[in-house]
Each structure stands twice: as C-alpha cells, then as structure tokens.
Amino acid sequence: MADDGMLMNFSVGGDSLGTKAVFKGGRWRDRLQAKKSAQRRREKIQTNGTLTGSNAVPTKTTETKIEEEASRPAKRQKVNGALGAHSRNNHANPKPHEVVSSLFTYNPSTKSSPPKETQKEDAPGPLPSNAPLDASLSTFTSLGLSPFLSSHLIQNLNLTTPTAIQKAAITQLLREDSDAFIQAETGSGKTLAYLLPILQRIMALSSAPPSTLTGGTDSVDTERKDGKKINRRSGLFALILAPTRELTHQISAVLTRLLRPLPWLVAGTVTGGAVKNHEKARLRKGLNILVATPGRLVDHLDNTEVLDVGNVRWLVLDEGDRLMELGFEEDIKTIVQKLEKRKDEKRGEWRLKRRVEGLPERRTTVMCSATMKMGVQRLGEISLNDAVHIKADPGLSTTSESATGSMQADKQKAFLAPAQLKQSYIVVPPKQRLVTLAALLKRTFARKGSVMKAIVFLSCADSVDFHFQAFSRKETQPLEKTTSSDQNTRGNKIRKMPETQDASAPAEITEASQKREKPEMPTIAPASTLTSPSNPGLTLYELHGSLAQPLRTATLQSFTRSSNPCILLCTDVASRGLDLPNIDLVIEYDPPFSADDHLHRVGRTARAGKEGRACCFLMPGPEEGYVEVLKECAGASAIKGERAEDILRKGFGKQIASAKNKPDGTATAAGKWDDEATEWQLELERWVIEDKRAGEMARKAYVSHVRAYATHVATERGMFDVKGLHLGHLAKAFALRERPGNMGRGNAVGGGNSTRRDRGEKKRLVNGDGDGSIGEKRLGKGDLNLPPSDGQDAAKKMRSKMKEHMAGASEFNIG
Numbered sequence: 001m002a003d004d005g006m007l008m009n010f011s012v013g014g015d016s017l018g019t020k021a022v023f024k025g026g027r028w029r030d031r032l033q034a035k036k037s038a039q040r041r042r043e044k045i046q047t048n049g050t051l052t053g054s055n056a057v058p059t060k061t062t063e064t065k066i067e068e069e070a071s072r073p074a075k076r077q078k079v080n081g082a083l084g085a086h087s088r089n090n091h092a093n094p095k096p097h098e099v100v101s102s103l104f105t106y107n108p109s110t111k112s113s114p115p116k117e118t119q120k121e122d123a124p125g126p127l128p129s130n131a132p133l134d135a136s137l138s139t140f141t142s143l144g145l146s147p148f149l150s151s152h153l154i155q156n157l158n159l160t161t162p163t164a165i166q167k168a169a170i171t172q173l174l175r176e177d178s179d180a181f182i183q184a185e186t187g188s189g190k191t192l193a194y195l196l197p198i199l200q201r202i203m204a205l206s207s208a209p210p211s212t213l214t215g216g217t218d219s220v221d222t223e224r225k226d227g228k229k230i231n232r233r234s235g236l237f238a239l240i241l242a243p244t245r246e247l248t249h250q251i252s253a254v255l256t257r258l259l260r261p262l263p264w265l266v267a268g269t270v271t272g273g274a275v276k277n278h279e280k281a282r283l284r285k286g287l288n289i290l291v292a293t294p295g296r297l298v299d300h301l302d303n304t305e306v307l308d309v310g311n312v313r314w315l316v317l318d319e320g321d322r323l324m325e326l327g328f329e330e331d332i333k334t335i336v337q338k339l340e341k342r343k344d345e346k347r348g349e350w351r352l353k354r355r356v357e358g359l360p361e362r363r364t365t366v367m368c369s370a371t372m373k374m375g376v377q378r379l380g381e382i383s384l385n386d387a388v389h390i391k392a393d394p395g396l397s398t399t400s401e402s403a404t405g406s407m408q409a410d411k412q413k414a415f416l417a418p419a420q421l422k423q424s425y426i427v428v429p430p431k432q433r434l435v436t437l438a439a440l441l442k443r444t445f446a447r448k449g450s451v452m453k454a455i456v457f458l459s460c461a462d463s464v465d466f467h468f469q470a471f472s473r474k475e476t477q478p479l480e481k482t483t484s485s486d487q488n489t490r491g492n493k494i495r496k497m498p499e500t501q502d503a504s505a506p507a508e509i510t511e512a513s514q515k516r517e518k519p520e521m522p523t524i525a526p527a528s529t530l531t532s533p534s535n536p537g538l539t540l541y542e543l544h545g546s547l548a549q550p551l552r553t554a555t556l557q558s559f560t561r562s563s564n565p566c567i568l569l570c571t572d573v574a575s576r577g578l579d580l581p582n583i584d585l586v587i588e589y590d591p592p593f594s595a596d597d598h599l600h601r602v603g604r605t606a607r608a609g610k611e612g613r614a615c616c617f618l619m620p621g622p623e624e625g626y627v628e629v630l631k632e633c634a635g636a637s638a639i640k641g642e643r644a645e646d647i648l649r650k651g652f653g654k655q656i657a658s659a660k661n662k663p664d665g666t667a668t669a670a671g672k673w674d675d676e677a678t679e680w681q682l683e684l685e686r687w688v689i690e691d692k693r694a695g696e697m698a699r700k701a702y703v704s705h706v707r708a709y710a711t712h713v714a715t716e717r718g719m720f721d722v723k724g725l726h727l728g729h730l731a732k733a734f735a736l737r738e739r740p741g742n743m744g745r746g747n748a749v750g751g752g753n754s755t756r757r758d759r760g761e762k763k764r765l766v767n768g769d770g771d772g773s774i775g776e777k778r779l780g781k782g783d784l785n786l787p788p789s790d791g792q793d794a795a796k797k798m799r800s801k802m803k804e805h806m807a808g809a810s811e812f813n814i815g
C-alpha cells in the first residue's frame with residue numbers, strides 16, 4: 001500500500017515501545033525472524049502497558065506490514081512534524097479491527113510554512129471594480145437610453161446608474177452599427193450592457209416612440225404611423241447565443257423583466273434538453289428576441305420552417321470563450337452562414353418593401369467575455385467584422401477601440417478578479433482535505449446569518465455526488481437503495497423523479513421534504529454532518545451536467561430563491577455567467593483547470609460592487625506554485641494564506657459545539673479539535689465501509705477525480721502533475737482507507753509503496769484500462785486541451801463528442 005502513514009488503531013513504534021533494531025546483513029529469512037521476535041518483545045511491553053485486549057492486536061502478517069510501512073520514511077514527502085507529533089496517537093474511539101491511517105502523520109510539509117497573511121483582516125480593501133457608477137458620472141438617460149427604459153430600470157428593477165462597461169457599451173451600440181467585442185470582469189453587468197441598447201433599437205422600430213410611456217403598460221401605444229403594430233409576429237430581430245442552458249434561461253429571465261412594460265415584444269428560448277415541439281409552437285406564434293444554445297438553434301434552423309431569421313439584425317455571442325471551448329465553432333459558423341444566406345435571399349424584397357421600417361441594413365454582432373482564451377479570437381474571425389473592442393477599466397475610463405490588434409494584445413494580459421474580492425488559499429495535505437473542507441464549512445456556517453450562501457467547486461460529477469451524500473448523510477444511517485447519483489445522473493431515470501421521489505429518495509431527503517412545502521428533489525438535502533446547533537437550517541444542493549435538465553433547472557432555481565443558509569456543491573457547470581444572488585463565499589476545493597476558470601468561478605461572488613470571499617485548496621508540493629497564478633489573477637488585491645491546522649482548530653475546536661446528529665438528536669460535547677476531526681473522518685470511513693453503495697460512490701468519485709486531475713491545461717500541468725499525486729493519501733480524502741486500484745486484489749491493508757506499481761496505477765486510473773473497479777475511459781475536459789502534437793482532427797473529434805456527451809453542459813463531466 002502506498003500509504004506511508006498507515007497505522008493500526010493503536011500507537012505503533014515510536015519512543016514508548018523502545019527503540020527499534022535495524023536488521024542488516026544475513027539472509028532475508030534471518031532478518032525477518034529477528035524482526036518478528038523483536039516485534040513480539042515489543043508486543044509484550046505493549047500488552048502490559050497501555051493497550052490491552054485482543055481486539056487491538058492485528059494479525060501478525062498485517063502488523064508486520066504496517067510496522068514496516070510506519071517505520072519506512074515517507075517517499076517524496078516529509079513528515080509534518082508539528083501536527084504529526086501532536087496527534088500521532090489520537091485515533092478517537094477506533095472500532096475493533098479497524099485499520100486506519102492517521103490524519104496527522106506522514107503528511108508532506110508545505111514549501112512555505114506557515115503561509116503569511118499579506119493583508120490584515122480589518123484593513124480597508126480596495127474599492128469595488130465592478131460597481132455601478134456614481135450618479136454624478138453617469139445615468140442611463142445620459143447614455144442615450146429612452147426616459148421610458150431608464151425609468152423602468154430605476155423604478156422597477158432598482159438599477160439607478162450604469163456600471164462602467166454598461167456606460168461604454170450602451171453608448172457605442174446606440175451610436176453605431178459596427179460589430180463589438182465587450183470585455184469586462186465578472187459581475188460587471190455585461191448582460192444589460194448588450195440587452196439595453198438592442199432593446200432600445202427594437203423599440204425604436206415602432207414609429208410611435210414610447211417616450212410618453214413612463215406611466216406603465218396601460219399607456220403604451222404600439223401603433224405605428226403606418227397603422228401597423230410591432231408585435232411578436234413582426235419578426236425575429238435579435239438572436240442571443242449562450243453556451244449553457246442555465247445561462248440561456250438566466251438571460252431570458254433578465255429579458256422578461258426588461259420586457260414587462262413592453263408586452264407587444266416577446267422573447268423566448270430554445271435549448272438542448274427542452275421539448276422541441278413546445279419550442280416549435282412558440283416559434284410559430286412569433287418571437288422578437290430568441291435566446292438559444294447553438295446546437296439546438298442549428299437544429300431548428302434545419303428543421304423548423306417557421307423560424308425565419310431574415311430580420312435578425314443583432315447577434316450576440318455571450319461567454320464567447322466558453323462557446324469555443326465547448327466546441328460550438330461549427331454550429332456558430334453554420335448559424336452565421338444561415339443568417340447571411342437568408343439575408344441574401346430576402347435582400348430584393350427588403351429593397352422593394354422593407355418588412356419593418358427602420359430595420360438597419362447591416363447585422364451587428366456582439367461578442368462578450370470576461371476572459372479571452374485563444375478561442376475568442378477565432379470566434380471573432382468567424383463572426384465579427386471590423387469590431388470595436390469595448391472594455392472598461394476600474395479607473396472608470398471606458399474605451400472603445402478597434403478589436404483587431406487590441407484583442408491580440410489583451411490576450412497576453414492577465415484578466416483580473418473583482419478588486420473587492422477577498423481571496424485566500426489553504427495548503428492542505430491530501431489526507432486532511434475532506435476534513436478540512438468540513439471544518440471550513442462548519443466554521444463558515446457556525447452562526448446564523450453570518451454567511452448566506454457558499455459554492456464549492458469540485459472537479460467532476462462523481463465527486464459532487466459523493467460529497468453531497470457524505471455531507472448530507474445521517475451518521476448512523478446507511479445510504480439507502482437509491483442514491484442521488486443513481487437518480488440524477490441518467491436522464492431517463494430522473495425524468496420520473498417527481499412521481500417516484502418519495503418512494504426512492506434517501507431517508508433524510510424524504511424527511512426534509514415533509515418540512516418543505518414544495519416537492520422535494522434528490523439534489524437538495526439538509527447538511528446534516530456540517531450543521532451547527534446555532535445554525536440548524538443549513539441546506540446542501542448539488543449541481544452537475546449529468547443531472548437531467550429539469551432537475552438542473554429546478555435545483556438552481558431553488559438555490560437561487562432560498563432564503564436559508566445553503567451550500568451548492570457543483571462542477572464548473574455553475575462557473576460561467578451564472579448570477580446567483582447572495583453568494584458570500586466560493587471554495588475551489590479542487591483547483592480550477594485553468595486560470596480563466598478560476599476567474600469565472602470566483603466571479604460568482606463579489607458581483608456588481610458587492611463583497612465576496614474566495615478560497616482555493618492546494619496540496620503541499622508543486623501545487624503551491626499555483627499561489628503565484630492566484631496572485632496574478634488577484635492583481636493589486638492581497639491574497640491571504642491560511643493554515644489547514646487553523647481551519648481544523650476553528651472548525652472542530654471548542655468554540656464550535658460539535659453538531660453530530662446522534663440518533664437521539666443530541667449533540668456530543670466538543671472535545672479536542674484533532675480528536676473531533678479524526679472522529680468525524682472515522683465516522684465517514686465507517687459509512688463508506690459498511691454501506692456498499694456509499695463505498696462504490698466513494699471509489700467512483702476517487703477514480704473520476706484522478707482522471708480529472710490529469711486534464712489541467714498544459715501550461716499548468718507542472719503544478720498539477722498526476723504523477724506526483726500520492727494515491728494512498730488521496731484516498732483518505734474520499735473516506736477510503738486504501739486506493740481503489742487495490743480493491744479486490746486480496747491486499748486488505750496494502751503492500752509496499754512500489755513506485756512502479758504506483759505509476760502503473762496512475763496510468764490505469766487516467767486511461768481507464770485498469771481492473772474492473774476502475775471502469776472504462778470517459779471523456780474529459782482535458783481532451784479540449786490536447787497538445788498540438790496530438791493532432792487537430794483528434795481534438796476536434798473529441799470536442800464534438802464531448803459536446804454530444806455533455807448536452808451543452810460546461811463541465812468536466814465524467815460519470
């Protein structure tokens with residue numbers, strides 16, 4: 001077994017048992033015999049000393065192995081002296097025959113120990129960089145928006161002044177018909193930056209301008225001078241493309257709010273996963289603005305005759321880099337070609353008799369992104385003509401310059417997180433990862449009202465499933481037959497969810513559903529193992545692309561609307577563009593796959609000038625190099641290093657009363673933090689051992705995680721090198737006492753830490769050609785980052801397969 005720190009459930013070796021002899025020379029049999037008799041002598045001392053009872057004594061073979069493991073110096077890693085010395089003997093209440101690796105021994109030490117705080121907690125932070133501007137600098141009307149729209153924004157949407165990027169974009173898009181690339185940091189209001197000018201232009205198509213419409217919908221006059229009304233049947237004027245279904249629905253929701261006082265204009269969506277016939281029916285009725293995922297739009301362009309794009313004059317590509325990353329290039333090319341083609345077909349007709357007066361001759365294409373991956377430039381080449389690059393810098397100077405060249409120059413620049421975002425990182429040894437995450441969440445939600453919502457990003461769907469079940473399980477209750485992973489991950493099963501949920505949902509979910517009014521979902525559960533008595537209503541949500549679409553949508557809606565403190569465990573499916581209110585904390589439990597992903601993830605908090613915190617987990621060793629990347633993304637803002645021990649102390653220490661939900665509902669008295677942490681971990685490990693399905697989930701999560709780990713972008717693979725992973729220690733982070741590669745090989749405790757075998761294991765895990773427990777190769781996000789040598793064609797094929805597989809979900813979707 002690769003686990004250097006493997007110990008039995010009693011103290012092994014060490015000073016209390018006397019100094020161990022080193023056996024050298026002679027035949028191996030003699031050495032072994034000598035070792036064994038020395039061992040027996042030690043056992044005698046031990047039996048007469050602190051430990052009694054046969055339960056604590058393992059079989060000799062096993063024990064010898066463990067002894068050897070424990071006495072062998074850790075490979076590649078140094079012992080973390082402080083923690084190891086403190087807690088070496090602290091296996092709280094081990095069960096008979098339990099073989100456990102201590103959380104606190106044989107951990108690799110950090111390079112920079114201990115991380116120093118670079119910013120004082122109470123020091124005034126930098127000013128928000130994505131906040132609305134001061135009214136003295138700009139108002140919506142001063143940008144050229146109609147008084148009608150401006151007053152609607154102020155009175156009904158509570159938006160008083162524009163943000164910097166809105167100021168730049170609205171001015172530009174109202175003034176000219178040229179293409180544009182809008183680039184600004186997360187949470188800076190890019191959606192309204194393109195929607196408002198487009199809406200104003202569409203409203204202006206009516207020759208009876210609604211300038212007198214501030215009184216609301218009653219006084220709306222939709223009559224044109226020529227006696228015709230602009231209405232839903234007048235034509236499709238704007239197309240907005242977004243990479244994910246969630247984002248599509250979000251943009252559509254913003255549009256719906258904007259259009260409330262303009263009932264004669266209608267917007268709609270077409271997305272993968274929705275019922276096509278329903279969409280066709282809506283298209284038949286007529287829409288003026290359509291928000292779509294590219295794949296489904298192409299489908300409708302090919303098969304839905306009633307969809308006429310001849311009047312489309314605004315095309316928006318939101319989250320441009322993600323559109324490219326998910327392999328939508330071909331779809332976008334097709335869409336652009338079809339827009340051109342239909343325009344050509346109808347050009348004669350327009351010249352003779354324009355269908356809608358005031359419709360611009362030329363189509364304006366707008367591309368949006370907070371970051372600029374390579375794909376953005378390519379997307380620009382496909383879709384933009386002489387585009388203007390609109391950006392806003394925090395110094396409030398807004399710029400519009402030619403996108404050519406400027407995009408190229410900006411590609412080299414690091415894009416920054418919002419200035420007011422407070423960022424930190426924790427260097428956590430692999431064995432302590434799970435327990436440190438639990439401690440951080442316990443501490444964060446220790447008091448009611450301190451934090452409303454947190455998002456935890458994980459590397460893959462299987463890992464989300466496992467952590468969701470682990471944190472929401474009842475400690476004494478095995479996972480029942482149906483788990484969320486089974487229910488959720490396959491669309492055909494989950495579709496039946498609303499009818500079958502009561503019968504099949506895990507017990508805690510069913511119980512929770514009784515308390516809630518709305519029908520319960522298997523993706524929502526009380527966070528039973530994290531809750532503190534002073535904040536009992538903590539709720540856990542899970543979200544990933546393997547869930548059926550209706551469940552994804554419903555889960556996200558419920559999380560968004562929840563007024564209780566809650567935690568969303570998710571993959572990168574929630575990292576892009578989603579505007580979830582009141583997110584106070586983002587935890588990158590699994591580091592992002594690229595710096596851009598990091599910016600998008602942490603950008604779910606600190607939006608529109610609000611405060612926010614983000615924390616990234618790193619492991620000791622090469623991963624610590626990632627601190628520099630985090631610093632680059634933080635710009636001038638300081639980034640704070642935290643010690644795992646401090647987090648554990650605060651999470652499991654006295655100040656937070658232990659909140660383990662015992663069967664009788666009582667909470668145990670808080671003990672020493674390390675005992676508490678160990679006990680918390682042991683409980684979880686027992687659950688994984690005793691409950692077959694939980695065990696399967698944990699192993700699946702582990703394997704998927706290792707595979708996902710191998711897919712970091714090439715430039716960062718030096719820091720996230722799968723070959724450097726300590727598989728045995730990492731298993732502990734999935735509540736496993738040994739790495740899954742060893743399962744079923746008759747090696748209950750684990751053998752030597754053979755480097756060759758370790759390498760083989762990693763290879764099998766990553767390639768999926770190992771034993772049956774590992775499973776077959778699945779597609780991964782890393783496939784998008786194939787080095788050039790792997791061939792463009794292969795990369796293309798992989799992208800399109802992945803897109804198919806993911807049905808538009810933007811995540812690493814193993815499982």
Ligand SMILES: Nc1ncnc2c1ncn2[C@@H]1O[C@H](COP(=O)(O)OP(=O)(O)OP(=O)(O)O)[C@@H](O)[C@H]1O
Pocket residue numbers: 132159160161162163166184185186187188189190191192369370576577578579603604607608
């Ligand atoms: N002028 C404004 N005043 C106050 N709040 C605003 C303003 N404009 C937008 N917002 C709010 O800011 C939040 C973020 O907006 P939006 O989602 O458009 O940001 P974004 O720049 O697209 O972010 P991302 O890059 O993460 O997609 C939303 O909740 C929105 O309601």
